[in-house]
Amino acid sequence: MPNPDQTDPPQPRRPAPHVAIANHKGGVGKTGTAQGIITAAAEAGHRVLAVDMDAQGNLTRRLRALVPEAPEDRAAASLASVLQNPALGEIARILVPCGYSDQTYRDRITIAPAHLDQELLSLTAGTAASEKRLLRAMQGVVDDFDLIVIDCPPNLLSHQIDMAWSAADVLILPCEPGYDSVEAARRIHERVDRDRHTLNPDLAVAGIVVNRYRPNLKIHQQREQDILNIRGTEHVCPERIHELVALKNQEELAQPLRADRTDGKKAADQFQSVYAWMNQQIKTVMEKTG
Ligand SMILES: Nc1ncnc2c1ncn2[C@@H]1O[C@H](COP(=O)(O)OP(=O)(O)OP(=O)(O)O)[C@@H](O)[C@H]1O
Numbered sequence: 470m471p472n473p474d475q476t477d478p479p480q481p482r483r484p485a486p487h488v489a490i491a492n493h494k495g496g497v498g499k500t501g502t503a504q505g506i507i508t509a510a511a512e513a514g515h516r517v518l519a520v521d522m523d524a525q526g527n528l529t530r531r532l533r534a535l536v537p538e539a540p541e542d543r544a545a546a547s548l549a550s551v552l553q554n555p556a557l558g559e560i561a562r563i564l565v566p567c568g569y570s571d572q573t574y575r576d577r578i579t580i581a582p583a584h585l586d587q588e589l590l591s592l593t594a595g596t597a598a599s600e601k602r603l604l605r606a607m608q609g610v611v612d613d614f615d616l617i618v619i620d621c622p623p624n625l626l627s628h629q630i631d632m633a634w635s636a637a638d639v640l641i642l643p644c645e646p647g648y649d650s651v652e653a654a655r656r657i658h659e660r661v662d663r664d665r666h667t668l669n670p671d672l673a674v675a676g677i678v679v680n681r682y683r684p685n686l687k688i689h690q691q692r693e694q695d696i697l698n699i700r701g702t703e704h705v706c707p708e709r710i711h712e713l714v715a716l717k718n719q720e721e722l723a724q725p726l727r728a729d730r731t732d733g734k735k736a737a738d739q740f741q742s743v744y745a746w747m748n749q750q751i752k753t754v755m756e757k758t759g
């Protein structure tokens with residue numbers, strides 16, 4: 470009979486990192502990066518919760534979330550309904566599996582789906598601690614996952630962003646090598662520096678992922694240098710995501726990158742590298758913040 474006093478006490482489970490994918494410039498690859506990281510994590514055997522904070526619902530669709538068939542039932546089964554004033558852990562009632570045919574993804578990816586009515590959530594802002602509603606909705610539920618990925622809408626000062634960033638440990642910034650995208654990345658760093666003490670004191674930018682990179686273009690090399698100058702080389706993922714057919718196709722085909730017969734393997738492998746880098750960055754950030 471084992472002596473209960475001598476058995477090891479249960480180890481507290483390290484909470485899963487909460488990663489928000491953000492850039493207020495539209496179309497820079499936030500959802501593509503979220504999808505790439507989520508599928509890479511699933512391929513590595515990890516259980517991922519994908520939280521679609523963008524009313525456009527692009528991540529929900531691209532992961533083929535198994536939302537209710539009847540369109541009139543979808544708002545009530547989405548974050549639009551949960552985030553109005555959630556009970557603790559209420560997100561659990563809307564979680565659905567990924568609809569990819571490959572069991573690897575279906576078993577390991579769970580989605581909190583978005584709905585267009587999420588646009589209306591700004592009307593519910595303003596009361597004390599309303600920015601904590603996503604955090605509140607996820608409480609306890611996140612214990613079942615190894616990674617939480619939050620896809621953000623393309624804005625900077627909004628109730629949706631405040632909820633996403635209040636729930637996140639770190640931000641990952643996809644950034645195109647273009648002027649507007651680089652400026653947007655700079656402004657995100659400024660907002661985190663300025664507002665984190667009120668929004669979320671632990672929030673940090675884990676780093677930038679350069680997306681849609683064309684190495685032979687001189688202008689891309691210049692903008693790449695601008696990106697490296699924002700917070701230094703260490704802050705930028707060494708893997709540049711190239712402009713790839715599979716990454717363009719994902720908007721239309723809504724399938725795992727690896728299933729794309731053009732350059733899907735290359736794209737999926739690139740996101741494996743991004744995922745490994747991201748985990749390292751998170752570790753470094755967590756060590757700094759204790
Ligand atoms: N590296 C890439 N190569 C080719 N096409 C890409 C690449 N990255 C993104 N795209 C395409 O660019 C478009 C915008 O990408 P995505 O939807 O991921 O951006 P986003 O930042 O999430 O947009 P939004 O701001 O609207 O949420 C999509 O059609 C996507 O397929």
Ligand SMILES: [Mg+2]
Nearest residue numbers: 499500523527
């Ligand atoms: Mg998007």
